[in-house]
Amino acid sequence: MKFEKDTREKNILQAPRGMRDILPSESVALSKVRDTCREVARIFDYREIVTPIVEDIGVFARTVGDDSDLVQKEMYTFDDRGGEQLALRPENTAGVCRAYIEHGMKSLPQPVRLWYFGSFFRYDRPQAGRYRQLTQFGIEAIGSEDPSLDAEVISLQSKLYKSLGLNDIRLGINSIGTQSSRSNFLLALGGYLRKFEAELSEDSQRRLKTNPMRIIDSKDLTDQEIIKDAPKILDFLSEGDEAHFHRVTRDLDSLGISYDIDHSIVRGLDYYTHTVWEFEPIGASGQSTLGGGGRYDGLIEELGGPSTPGVGFATGIERILINLLDKGIIDQQVIPPDVFFIALGSEGHHTAVKLAMELRDHGISVKAGGGGRSMKSLMRAANNSGAFVAVVIGDEEVTEQSAAIRILRDSADSDRNLKVPQEDLVTAIRDIQSQSVVDA
Numbered sequence: 001m002k003f004e005k006d007t008r009e010k011n012i013l014q015a016p017r018g019m020r021d022i023l024p025s026e027s028v029a030l031s032k033v034r035d036t037c038r039e040v041a042r043i044f045d046y047r048e049i050v051t052p053i054v055e056d057i058g059v060f061a062r063t064v065g066d067d068s069d070l071v072q073k074e075m076y077t078f079d080d081r082g083g084e085q086l087a088l089r090p091e092n093t094a095g096v097c098r099a100y101i102e103h104g105m106k107s108l109p110q111p112v113r114l115w116y117f118g119s120f121f122r123y124d125r126p127q128a129g130r131y132r133q134l135t136q137f138g139i140e141a142i143g144s145e146d147p148s149l150d151a152e153v154i155s156l157q158s159k160l161y162k163s164l165g166l167n168d169i170r171l172g173i174n175s176i177g178t179q180s181s182r183s184n185f186l187l188a189l190g191g192y193l194r195k196f197e198a199e200l201s202e203d204s205q206r207r208l209k210t211n212p213m214r215i216i217d218s219k220d221l222t223d224q225e226i227i228k229d230a231p232k233i234l235d236f237l238s239e240g241d242e243a244h245f246h247r248v249t250r251d252l253d254s255l256g257i258s259y260d261i262d263h264s265i266v267r268g269l270d271y272y273t274h275t276v277w278e279f280e281p282i283g284a285s286g287q288s289t290l291g292g293g294g295r296y297d298g299l300i301e302e303l304g305g306p307s308t309p310g311v312g313f314a315t316g317i318e319r320i321l322i323n324l325l326d327k328g329i330i331d332q333q334v335i336p337p338d339v340f341f342i343a344l345g346s347e348g349h350h351t352a353v354k355l356a357m358e359l360r361d362h363g364i365s366v367k368a369g370g371g372g373r374s375m376k377s378l379m380r381a382a383n384n385s386g387a388f389v390a391v392v393i394g395d396e397e398v399t400e401q402s403a404a405i406r407i408l409r410d411s412a413d414s415d416r417n418l419k420v421p422q423e424d425l426v427t428a429i430r431d432i433q434s435q436s437v438v439d440a
Ligand code: AMP
Pocket: 091, 122, 124, 129, 130, 131, 132, 133, 134, 135, 136, 289, 290, 291, 292, 293, 314, 315, 316, 317, 318, 319
């Protein structure tokens, strides 16, 4: 491929605005979070699903709501070379439901319990904790309207935060009922809000005409003041909707999961029904929500599938990492190698490459010290590497078929230097390794 000459030749290229590189110092923490997500999903018997990063635009436009910020302002869309209208996925509930329909998962035992972990894209205004490429772990439990499934999904999310060591968090929960409860509420809400129309933010004035529900979670401070005294949806729930919500909260009580009923949680998307919730750190401000979810009983039908209920949540991995790092629960660290290998001379190098591979074959991690440097500088590099031993192969060791071991990290009663036959190297390293684990 031929590139046109870059007229900004001297400009240094950077990652796109709102998108970040995750460097090795952070990726260890990221892996720990990912492993915990995977493990929590396992103990609840959820299965991983991986869907494409790009979907047909209709997957989101039809479900998320044509007038939602997500579709109107935040979606990255493009026409591919064949003229297909595609979008980088801004979220995954709609994509997972599209896959549920496409693969006939309705014929599997219900509910189908799924999880995902991946990248999402939103053309948001970047700020701390808000990116244009974000990572989410999410759960979707599809095919049952049982309220205990809402509680199961919430308890999985709560278990995730606890397993990560995030204890000071608050769960806010609400019910937005079904369409019929909502239509009475919307009449009352619209009547109340119209009295304050002129004072509402521009966005909310627009929403008053399209979808007044969205005004309830407006971030605008004046809007929030007005909303405080607005009618509450819980007062408009039908008997059936109220019973659903009661069974969810009763399960949460049995599980010992505390929650606040929060009338301001309605979630921004069209497809939610019944239970909606959000977790946030206690005392947090700004971009703080760790994750939220809800029931979406009409979504699959909206996508052209058979009428199928579902419930799920998504949590932001960057927000989790920010909280873990801030609270010192996780460090930015690079995992050190077990062994730093020092080869002196060409014969030493020849033997060292073979021995290093043998250690790796036994699961011991080895960093190879570069050749052509002095013993002093290689020992300095070995100490800086964080390895617990250095193995030195010089002329003498080649002749003796031995390996010299220098213990770098303190281990109470072992000699700091020892020599072992090359064939015993793996065992010797293992012994020192287990000794240092005991000492620690
Ligand atoms: P949502 O899909 O909007 O319900 O978001 C679920 C979670 O993803 C939020 O609670 C945040 O933790 C996270 N999240 C949403 N948008 C962003 C963003 N632009 N940057 C970083 N994290 C985000």
